Amino acid sequence: MSDEIYELLVYEEAKNICVASLSPAIKEKTITINGVSKAYAMTGWRIGYALGPAHIIKGMTDYQGNTTTSPNTPAQYASMEALANSRESVEMMRAEFDRRRKYIIEKINAMEHLSCSTPKGAFYVMPNVSHYYGSQYNGIMINNSLDLANYQLEEANIAVVTEAAFEAPDHIRISYSNSMENIEKGMNRLEEALSKLNP
Structure with a gap:
């Protein structure tokens, strides 16, 4: 599991390297966690996402769907806008x-x-x-x-x-x-x- 919530907030010569990008074999074993709270200053909106092998993500989705409710609709739309059109602000x-x-x-x-x-x-x-x-x-x-x-x-x-x-x-x-x-x-x-x- 690779927490990459700060991927866009790096300084000097530092670069974020996505663990899943290291090789196809690693990609098949990696779940990448990210969200909008840090880079897009949306702390408290509780919008995050996970990327990984389809069968694992499906299991996570099935579990989540039976244990919690989904984030509110305005937060979801705001997050989509942030991810699509906010790089300059970031x-x-x-x-x-x-x-x-x-x-x-x-x-x-x-x-x-x-x-x-x-x-x-x-x-x-x-x-x-x-x-x-x-x-x-x-x-x-x-x-x-x-x-x-x-x-x-x-x-x-x-x-x-x-x-x-x-x-x-x-x-x-x-x-x-x-x-x-x-x-x-x-x-x-x-x-x-x-x-x-x-x-």
Whole structure:
């Protein structure tokens, strides 16, 4: 199963390679999952699709037809329009995401105790926050990335997500799908809140 929901949101020299395109043998074994929520900014509309061997897709369709209702009609028509006629808008959005991505990476890597590799796709960065483990502020102890995420929410009024569920327990996830103005405010609040933590 190949999740390619971010196929159009890649940066620099990165390219999305569809797993099913690697060979006819792989194509016969691959189910490709995609949708409109990320590249077409239609999160919440819940429109996705799967491509794969006909007998598997038929089984999926039969199962789905007996367990859930279909997406609403306006969402289906909007998704068809997005897929057929929105590449220019997607490219404009991708370029704006790239600008925000570069800003956040530069800002994070300029902070004394944070480090972050540069992502090549999607709209998240994942800085390593393990330096702050064992620190505290105002009686709040930071023992892991969840503690740090909760601290940021309480102290800086910004929402970040721990990456422990994604096998990166020393990292938090910051989305750059918001406006540049809000990102700048959020990054300043993040830095200020971090500066208050003492070992």
